[in-house]
Amino acid sequence: MTAQKVLVVGGGISGISIAHQLEKRGVDYVVMDDDLNHCSKVAVGMVNPMSFRRTLLTWRAQVCFSEALTFYREAENKSKSSFCHQHTIRRIFSTQEEKNLWEERLDNEEFKSFLWPLTVEDNDYGAFGSGRAKGFWIDAQQFINSQRAYFENKGRWVQESFLQEKFDPLSGTYQGNIYDAVIFCLGYRNDELPWFKDVAVQKTKGQVLTVKWDNSVQAESIHSKAYALAIGNQEFKVGSTYEWNDATTHPTEEGKERILKNFQSISKDSVRVMAHEAGIRPTSINRRPFVGKHRKFEKLFMMNGMGTKGYLLAPRFARELLDFLFCNEPLPEEVNPYRNLDSSN
Numbered sequence: 001m002t003a004q005k006v007l008v009v010g011g012g013i014s015g016i017s018i019a020h021q022l023e024k025r026g027v028d029y030v031v032m033d034d035d036l037n038h039c040s041k042v043a044v045g046m047v048n049p050m051s052f053r054r055t056l057l058t059w060r061a062q063v064c065f066s067e068a069l070t071f072y073r074e075a076e077n078k079s080k081s082s083f084c085h086q087h088t089i090r091r092i093f094s095t096q097e098e099k100n101l102w103e104e105r106l107d108n109e110e111f112k113s114f115l116w117p118l119t120v121e122d123n124d125y126g127a128f129g130s131g132r133a134k135g136f137w138i139d140a141q142q143f144i145n146s147q148r149a150y151f152e153n154k155g156r157w158v159q160e161s162f163l164q165e166k167f168d169p170l171s172g173t174y175q176g177n178i179y180d181a182v183i184f185c186l187g188y189r190n191d192e193l194p195w196f197k198d199v200a201v202q203k204t205k206g207q208v209l210t211v212k213w214d215n216s217v218q219a220e221s222i223h224s225k226a227y228a229l230a231i232g233n234q235e236f237k238v239g240s241t242y243e244w245n246d247a248t249t250h251p252t253e254e255g256k257e258r259i260l261k262n263f264q265s266i267s268k269d270s271v272r273v274m275a276h277e278a279g280i281r282p283t284s285i286n287r288r289p290f291v292g293k294h295r296k297f298e299k300l301f302m303m304n305g306m307g308t309k310g311y312l313l314a315p316r317f318a319r320e321l322l323d324f325l326f327c328n329e330p331l332p333e334e335v336n337p338y339r340n341l342d343s344s345n
């Protein structure tokens with residue numbers, strides 16, 4: 001397909017990644033966002049190549065990690081802002097088995113570029129010691145604000161709600177403008193518009209605290225039952241919760257208490273809560289995103305279900321989606337939006 005004019009609906013990390021890719025390809029595009037939810041802004045923005053629970057690389061880390069880092073560096077340059085910070089992620093082992101597994105991983109080529117060798121100091125953490133991974137984090141608020149300003153300055157961003165009654169999905173016409181492709185990146189509000197409503201985007205609420213930890217000399221991100229990401233000035237992002245039965249974006253007292261309790265697995269120090277935020281992650285049952293084309297309407301596409309890893313996955317999948325759209329390169333079956341429906345048919 002030779003798309004000449006593309007409408008991106010949703011300006012979170014997914015929509016922004018697609019907008020940058022469209023710009024790179026010289027395509028005429030606009031992003032429409034109603035600024036009514038906060039997931040990409042609330043995110044801690046950590047990009048961790050490891051899944052600590054199983055001491056494995058996270059899904060697609062090998063291909064997504066470096067592509068994401070390049071993407072954020074380019075976005076910083078373009079928007080003349082700074083939001084991408086490389087850092088070390090320290091995992092406190094919870095069992096001897098976990099430590100043994102980590103040591104095995106260190107001998108494995110696949111893991112080597114993502115892990116630091118163990119040192120004597122690593123033993124100073126917890127009963128079983130700790131290991132360190134190489135990651136980076138995005139100051140999410142700064143990222144979203146700077147990218148929005150960047151696209152606004154170029155006349156490529158409109159703040160408004162995309163309304164069903166103004167759109168003809170067959171011709172791709174929205175309010176009199178004809179688009180060659182319309183890409184929906186609606187996050188957890190995927191079911192508010194009809195066209196991809198049958199795709200099983202789930203809602204997983206998350207809460208996070210910003211705390212002042214006066215006694216701390218930590219410059220790393222530290223992970224145990226909770227994580228504490230050093231953001232400078234002895235402030236830390238501490239989180240987060242996973243809640244499946246509350247689709248509101250309000251922080252709760254219960255969420256705060258749970259995070260502070262889990263923080264004790266990192267330190268018994270008392271901390272001062274400076275901020276408390278909540279957002280809703282768009283997730284999927286098997287933790288794979290949904291990226292692809294509508295079954296019936298040729299001009300409609302979606303990218304969603306980024307789960308807990310939006311800042312790692314979105315830059316890569318934005319590119320893969322556009323390779324599919326413009327060059328007909330196949331997308332992996334794992335991200336087919338209709339995979340759940342197809343298997344149950």
Ligand SMILES: Cc1cc2nc3c(=O)[nH]c(=O)nc-3n(C[C@H](O)[C@H](O)[C@H](O)COP(=O)(O)OP(=O)(O)OC[C@H]3O[C@@H](n4cnc5c(N)ncnc54)[C@H](O)[C@@H]3O)c2cc1C
Nearest residue numbers: 010012013014034040043044045046162187206309310311
């Ligand atoms: C507490 C918490 C911590 C997190 N920490 C991390 C982390 O450390 N690392 C990480 O990678 N990920 C993290 N995440 C997950 C990450 O935030 C998500 O994966 C990501 O933000 C999803 O981005 P998105 O662009 O797909 O959706 P969203 O960010 O939800 O964006 C969708 C956008 O579409 C807009 N929209 C919806 N409907 C319409 C409409 N009809 N018209 C116009 N606009 C519309 C919304 O206003 C919104 O701006 C965290 C999430 C939470 C809640």
